[in-house]
Amino acid sequence: MPVKICKTCNIEKDISEFGTYANSKKCKSTERRTRNSCKKCRTIHTISIYKANPIVRERSSKAARKCHLKNKYNMIEDDYVKMVENQESKCKICNKFSEKLNIDHCHDTGKVRGLLCWDCNTALGKFKDNINNLLNAIKYLGG
Numbered sequence: 001m002p003v004k005i006c007k008t009c010n011i012e013k014d015i016s017e018f019g020t021y022a023n024s025k026k027c028k029s030t031e032r033r034t035r036n037s038c039k040k041c042r043t044i045h046t047i048s049i050y051k052a053n054p055i056v057r058e059r060s061s062k063a064a065r066k067c068h069l070k071n072k073y074n075m076i077e078d079d080y081v082k083m084v085e086n087q088e089s090k091c092k093i094c095n096k097f098s099e100k101l102n103i104d105h106c107h108d109t110g111k112v113r114g115l116l117c118w119d120c121n122t123a124l125g126k127f128k129d130n131i132n133n134l135l136n137a138i139k140y141l142g143g
Helices: 039-052 054-073 077-086 118-126 131-142
Strands: 003-005 012-014 018-020 034-038 102-105 112-116
Touching: 018 039, 034 039, 039 054, 054 077, 054 102, 077 112, 102 118, 112 118
Parallel strands: none
Antiparallel strands: 003 012, 018 034, 102 112
């Protein structure tokens, strides 16, 4: 097995413990080049930067959210804001006001259905979006 010495902790480790450069600009050859610091040292370094600098933490959080909205729901932040405004910051099921609404979507089609509070979104998830289970729960509650 190939090994490499981490430039941060100076410990010889298996090559699998090192990440690779994702950006081809940093990689001159056609092969992906391994990083100089192991994954564990890079994680420790990244955490220390986030803890020391709230601006970096906020910027990273916003970038992650933007990426999540685009990749999972094919939405941009403006789409989410418009949905919140249209629903008047209220859950589509219980109609309670919530400062943070979750995006509800069909797990089969990926289509966004609306915004739900944490409790309602979790409840649907527990019922696995199964209408029969929900109807049985309604009958059960009705006594």
